[in-house]
Amino acid sequence: xxxxxxxxxxxxxxxxxxxxxxxxxxxxxxxxxxxxxxxxxxxxxxxxxxxxxxxxxxxxxxxxxxxxxxxxxxxxxxxxxxxxxxxxxxxxxxxxxxxxxxxxxxxxxxxxxxxxxxxxxxxxxxxxxxxxxxxxxxxxxxxxxxxxxxxxxxxxxxxxxxxxxxxxxxxxxxxxxxxxxxxxxxxxxxxxxxxxxxxxxxxxxxxxxxxxxxxxxxxxxxxxxxxxxxxxxxxxxxxxxxxxxxxxxxxxxxxxxxxxxxxxxxxxxxxxxxxxxxxxxxxxxxxxxxxxxxxxxxxxxxxxxxxxxxxxxxxxxxxxxxxxxxxxxxxxxxxxxxxxxxxxxxxxxxxxxxxxxxxxxxxxxxxxxxxxxxxxxxxxxxxxxxxxxxxxxxxxxxxxxxxxxxxxxxxxxxxxxxxxxxxxxxxxxxxx
Amino acid sequence: xxxxxxxxxxxxxxxxxxxxxxxxxxxxxxxxxxxxxxxxxxxxxxxxxxxxxxxxxxxxxxxxxxxxxxxxxxxxxxxxxxxxxxxxxxxxxxxxxxxxxxxxxxxxxxxxxxxxxxxxxxxxxxxxxxxxxxxxxxxxxxxxxxxxxxxxxxxxxxxxxxxxxxxxxxxxxxxxxxxxxxxxxxxxxxxxxxxxxxxxxxxxxxxxxxxxxxxxxxxxxxxxxxxxxxxxxxxxxxxxxxxxxxxxxxxxxxxxxxxxxxxxxxxxxxxxxxxxxxxxxxxxxxxxxxxxxxxxxxxxxxxxxxxxx
Numbered sequence: 001x002x003x004x005x006x007x008x009x010x011x012x013x014x015x016x017x018x019x020x021x022x023x024x025x026x027x028x029x030x031x032x033x034x035x036x037x038x039x040x041x042x043x044x045x046x047x048x049x050x051x052x053x054x055x056x057x058x059x060x061x062x063x064x065x066x067x068x069x070x071x072x073x074x075x076x077x078x079x080x081x082x083x084x085x086x087x088x089x090x091x092x093x094x095x096x097x098x099x100x101x102x103x104x105x106x107x108x109x110x111x112x113x114x115x116x117x118x119x120x121x122x123x124x125x126x127x128x129x130x131x132x133x134x135x136x137x138x139x140x141x142x143x144x145x146x147x148x149x150x151x152x153x154x155x156x157x158x159x160x161x162x163x164x165x166x167x168x169x170x171x172x173x174x175x176x177x178x179x180x181x182x183x184x185x186x187x188x189x190x191x192x193x194x195x196x197x198x199x200x201x202x203x204x205x206x207x208x209x210x211x212x213x214x215x216x217x218x219x220x221x222x223x224x225x226x227x228x229x230x231x232x233x234x235x236x237x238x239x240x241x242x243x244x245x246x247x248x249x250x251x252x253x254x255x256x257x258x259x260x261x262x263x264x265x266x267x268x269x270x271x272x273x274x275x276x277x278x279x280x281x282x283x284x285x286x287x288x289x290x291x292x293x294x295x296x297x298x299x300x301x302x303x304x305x306x307x308x309x310x311x312x313x314x315x316x317x318x319x320x321x322x323x324x325x326x327x328x329x330x331x332x333x334x335x336x337x338x339x340x341x342x343x344x345x346x347x348x349x350x351x352x353x354x355x356x357x358x359x360x361x362x363x364x365x366x367x368x369x370x371x372x373x374x375x376x377x378x379x380x381x382x383x384x385x386x387x388x389x390x391x392x393x394x395x396x397x398x399x400x401x402x403x404x405x406x407x408x409x410x411x412x413x414x415x416x417x418x419x420x421x422x423x424x425x426x427x428x429x430x431x432x
Numbered sequence: 433x434x435x436x437x438x439x440x441x442x443x444x445x446x447x448x449x450x451x452x453x454x455x456x457x458x459x460x461x462x463x464x465x466x467x468x469x470x471x472x473x474x475x476x477x478x479x480x481x482x483x484x485x486x487x488x489x490x491x492x493x494x495x496x497x498x499x500x501x502x503x504x505x506x507x508x509x510x511x512x513x514x515x516x517x518x519x520x521x522x523x524x525x526x527x528x529x530x531x532x533x534x535x536x537x538x539x540x541x542x543x544x545x546x547x548x549x550x551x552x553x554x555x556x557x558x559x560x561x562x563x564x565x566x567x568x569x570x571x572x573x574x575x576x577x578x579x580x581x582x583x584x585x586x587x588x589x590x591x592x593x594x595x596x597x598x599x600x601x602x603x604x605x606x607x608x609x610x611x612x613x614x615x616x617x618x619x620x621x622x623x624x625x626x627x628x629x630x631x632x633x634x635x636x637x638x639x640x641x642x643x644x645x646x647x648x649x650x651x652x653x654x655x656x657x658x659x660x661x662x663x664x665x666x667x668x669x670x671x672x673x674x675x676x677x678x679x680x681x682x683x684x685x686x687x688x689x690x691x692x693x694x695x696x697x698x699x700x701x702x703x704x705x706x707x708x709x710x711x712x713x714x715x716x717x718x719x720x721x722x723x724x725x726x727x728x729x730x731x732x733x734x735x736x737x738x739x740x741x
Binding site: 003006007010018207211213215222428431432 | 446447480483484485502505508510511512514515516517518519520521529530532533534574577
């Protein structure tokens with residue numbers, strides 16, 4: 001135990017003092033905030049570009065139908081010919097001319113509307129224009145067939161389905177998004193953690209091998225102890241880094257948002273009194289939804305799966321590090337790590353969100369290599385306790401087995417130099 | 433208890449490869465023991481078994497009177513052949529770390545480290561990183577780390593490789609002093625001259641088998657062939673040679689001499705004595721040179737290995 005503590009301590013300091021680690025710890029939040037700001041800035045640039053569209057309406061049907069929006073301005077050029085309108089538009093550098101000819105029937109009109117422009121307009125603009133046409137022409141068609149428009153308008157109904165589970169808790173559509181968010185974030189975080197810090201464990205094993213210090217150390221401590229110490233020390237360094245990121249990122253984001261004048265959080269200006277009310281209701285519902293999540297289970301299982309998953313993969317990473325002489329030789333052994341991780345993420349983001357309790361989701365939340373990610377994504381949707389229990393027991397037993405196997409490979413591998421091992425050789429090492 | 437380490441019938445297989453086959457070795461307390469053998473003979477495997485890095489398939493090791501126990505790593509200082517240190521860690525820091533892994537408290541480790549750094553003129557290296565040191569300097573640090581916890585058994589695997597002559601001499605003297613202070617030393621090497629110079633006992637391992645072991649002097653006595661190198665000044669060389677050829681087994685000899693001698697080697701039968709030979713020679717010629725041929729460890733090594741090949 002004393003030695004394990006010493007090893008953890010050294011590994012932790014070695015990671016934390018590493019220059020790249022320090023730089024990444026403090027640079028990453030800056031980069032992240034910078035990216036967020038850049039994206040926000042670019043999208044604000046994009047929306048501030050106003051498209052002006054001239055309307056050459058020969059039919060005189062759409063005089064007041066096109067309303068200016070934040071990004072669209074319409075100018076009526078109906079009095080002049082299309083050719084003149086085109087010239088004028090080119091001169092004034094408008095986005096284009098919308099040409100509406102005079103036709104006898106609505107269906108013919110619908111087919112002969114033309115847009116002339118220097119370049120094809122953004123899809124959003126076309127959709128907006130098409131929407132106006134569809135509305136107008138539909139109404140006209142209805143009128144011409146003798147339907148009373150005002151009755152249709154008064155008959156229009158908005159439906160919002162309320163969802164309630166069998167225990168009588170009210171949920172909203174939002175709650176599904178929240179569940180997806182919580183689960184997805186947890187699963188994704190775990191994957192990133194495994195890849196970043198598992199790699200670090202592997203590199204540190206290789207470092208000891210290439211430095212040739214390994215034999216000196218294992219003449220004092222058991223290889224298993226060294227391996228565990230490495231995994232634990234590195235994960236503590238990882239947690240430190242994560243904590244710094246969260247704090248720093250939070251501060252930076254707040255500062256950046258309040259200084260840049262970008263109102264990311266405030267509601268859009270079109271929200272009126274009634275909308276405010278609705279929004280308040282939504283937020284209240286949101287809070288209720290979040291508190292209705294199985295937070296306790298979520299937290300505990302997050303810890304279990306996080307630790308279990310991380311240990312499982314780190315042990316494999318450590319074994320790989322021990323088997324090779326340099327980082328370039330690790331490629332061939334990466335598949336058993338990357339494949340299940342990717343599988344977990346894909347199953348999580350496609351299958352679980354589609355159907356959290358379907359057979360694919362359920363099976364992958366049992367298989368130990370994918371269960372940490374997939375189960376974390378499933379838990380917010382409510383998982384029966386026995387499924388959790390089976391999955392966790394499987395994870396723990398596999399962990400024990402993999403740690404044991406990894407320790408065997410590790411023990412032999414750290415003393416092997418010079419040749420690139422194959423899977424066959426690794427198998428042989430297990431029997432030494 | 434006169435023996436610090438007794439290894440009994442140690443065998444170790446790696447897959448189909450036999451690294452050690454029923455090897456027994458006894459190392460007396462306070463001795464310098466040379467473990468000899470060509471590359472790949474099984475020396476390193478044997479040493480790793482003593483260090484509990486590798487577990488033997490069969491056989492047992494008794495250290496200081498009781499079977500090996502995990503805590504025994506503290507009684508052993510091991511300088512492996514493949515040795516190195518953390519490149520980006522400071523000298524003092526990693527020496528402290530490694531000493532504490534051997535069970536020393538931080539204060540003890542510091543005290544010992546100061547003692548050795550002073551003794552070997554390494555003060556001022558404390559805050560240097562290994563990558564700033566030369567290879568010889570790094571090896572000195574490794575030596576200090578090996579002996580820092582005052583182990584009863586010191587194991588050196590090819591200790592002098594990489595040292596310049598000056599530092600090799602310093603380290604050799606330190607090893608001798610440690611022996612005088614009560615430590616037992618196990619050398620593993622294929623460089624015979626260092627065994628010749630330092631070791632009281634030796635064992636020879638070849639292709640996973642122990643071929644011979646014992647006191648170096650005893651082994652040499654066993655291997656000597658009762659042969660003498662003789663340098664003579666005589667009037668009629670041919671006459672004497674004819675006479676000698678009839679009585680003894682004569683060979684050519686090669687040694688340095690300042691007189692223009694007849695140089696020959698004479699092998700006696702076991703029952704014949706050197707004194708009789710000398711008396712006989714004196715009566716025939718002027719004897720300038722008379723030395724018994726003692727086999728070097730190198731000769732014994734080559735002889736044993738080729739005999740068993």
